[in-house]
Amino acid sequence: RPRDRRGRGLRHPRPFGLRSERGRGEALLTAVEKAVDRLAALEAPGLRHVTARVERIPDRLDERLRGLRAGAERDEETLFARAERQGQDGVVITLFERPLRDAADPEDLDGAVYGVALSRCAEALGVDPQVLDPGWGRG
Incomplete structure (x- = not known):
């Protein structure tokens, strides 16, 4: 009889055909793919070729957090992503x-x-996010 040892779930194989829940990493990659597709669909100048990379943590995270707490850095979204122009x-x-x-x-x-x-793409292009996606932020 399968048992639940130490709260780690039942100790038996999953029935054939049942998929396990997707992991957090896979969910993030799916969200990134959707975001890139949505940005490319905007057909805004400067967003014709959108490329995304995922890194574990930003460089110099401790310094950035200290800067945010001290008020030196005002944009906390720099902790989540960065964007750079690549060509026109x-x-x-x-x-x-x-x-x-x-x-x-x-x-x-x-x-x-x-x-x-x-917001990172808008900053890289030097425009407001509402210019790229007029429907963004509206209820």
């Missing part, structure tokens, strides 16, 4: 897995990743 029509977004997963509600991970990606 391209943007490379680097999203940071750990801060995004820790701060975002798991049910709204897609929206959180898209919001961060949109």
Whole structure:
């Protein structure tokens, strides 16, 4: 008879055909793919070639957190992602897995990743996020 030892779940194999729940890493990658597709669908100048990378944590995280707490850095979204222009029509977004997963509600991970990606792209292009996606932020 299968037992639940130390709260780790039942000790038996899953029935054939049942998939386990997707992991947090896979959910984040799916959210990143959706965000890149949504950004590319905007057909905004500068967003014709959107490339995304996912890194575990941002460089110099401790320094950035100290700067935020001291008020030196004002934009806390730099902890979640950065974006750089690549040519005239391209943007490379680097999203940071750990801060995004820790701060975002798991049910709204897609929206959180898209919001961060949109704001970082807008900053890289020097425009307001509402210019790129007029419907963003409206109820």
